[in-house]
Amino acid sequence: MSTKTDDRTAAGATPEQLGIGMRFSVHPHTDAFVEVIGGALADAAAAGRTEGLVLDTDEVSTYVGARTEPAEQRLVDYLTAVVAAAHRRSGGGHVVAHVLFSRGCPGEVACDLAVTGLPRPAPVQVEPTGIRAAAQWSLYPLLDGGTDAGDHMAHIEAAIRAATARGTASSPAHYATRLTGDVADVLATAVDAWAQVGAVVPHVVSHLTVSVGSPTAAGA
């Protein structure tokens, strides 16, 4: 048991109880993809970025569960380290990462969440990487009918306004919002929006496809 007295502890739910975590996959577009992926995961671990996290890799992706606070900060630090290392290890080549952030549904199939108070974490702080990214971002507040949590689109529109004010949301697209900027700032935008909606809606998921080193970007 923690003896901290921050907002989240006061709310009575640990990151594990809330099921705060992500699944991600990283795709180096190179013949050496096995070495690049393995090397990037090892680099992030060697840099201490797996502290407070539980990892489980399968054929499609890697599950990362946050076990201790600050949960969102640990997730974004780890993910930023893996993407930056994969980019570096592929010689600045084209790497795409796909990420699913989830909170509020800790089980594998059903959500057995007795919410006693939702945390309101502080925004994350991530050191810039110097690597430019373009991303496609979507946010899903998973409401139930018959609750008083409002209109799902209102939460999404508020998150897009916050990302626009921050300077990472550049333009809307069908089904997603385009984010551009340093990879650290792009990832932080998605993590902060997901955590903020999670202060109001228990079950919130966000998906992000992040591209670095794209020849399309270089040619544009």
Add this chain to the structure above:
Amino acid sequence: MSTKTDDRTAAGATPEQLGIGMRFSVHPHTDAFVEVIGGALADAAAAGRTEGLVLDTDEVSTYVGARTEPAEQRLVDYLTAVVAAAHRRSGGGHVVAHVLFSRGCPGEVACDLAVTGLPRPAPVQVEPTGIRAAAQWSLYPLLDGGTDAGDHMAHIEAAIRAATARGTASSPAHYATRLTGDVADVLATAVDAWAQVGAVVPHVVSHLTVSVGSPTAAGA
């Protein structure tokens, strides 16, 4: 205006009015990724798979909007053709596709959907490719509080039961369900589930990460 008398036309909304479509990206893990992606998109177009669809590619992904019926069939046929062609063009190598299916929110930011009746399309029929895929699948019924559309998890659990009965859903994982089988059957599972929930909930999104030719699978 269409003069067809099928269920969807009777419901009064075209695929375009409902915003039925997808965004996808395809990731060949090879130095020749530019040629493989370009060639796969060209192959699918040459095979007539873009009929009834509107395509728009940007730096991160390709938007595909269905304009004519059968909307879901057109989407799954095109996607299956692209993934199979990318796998073939990379010499049977490792290719991952990420797909976002969406319906019920035709605008770029807001949902201006006046629902007069939701379509209940027939299940899609896709020719097997002979290519084995493993996927990570998630389904998001985007309800609003105060409606009578029920519990979002009940819709998800029903979809997982249907996929299990079909034989593609093999095991649950945190935040996603694992699907395995012929790539055509894996894609059809996700498309059918998304369309079925769409008969009850207007705004439904599904994400799918599909992996073929993975060395992890070969080693397992």
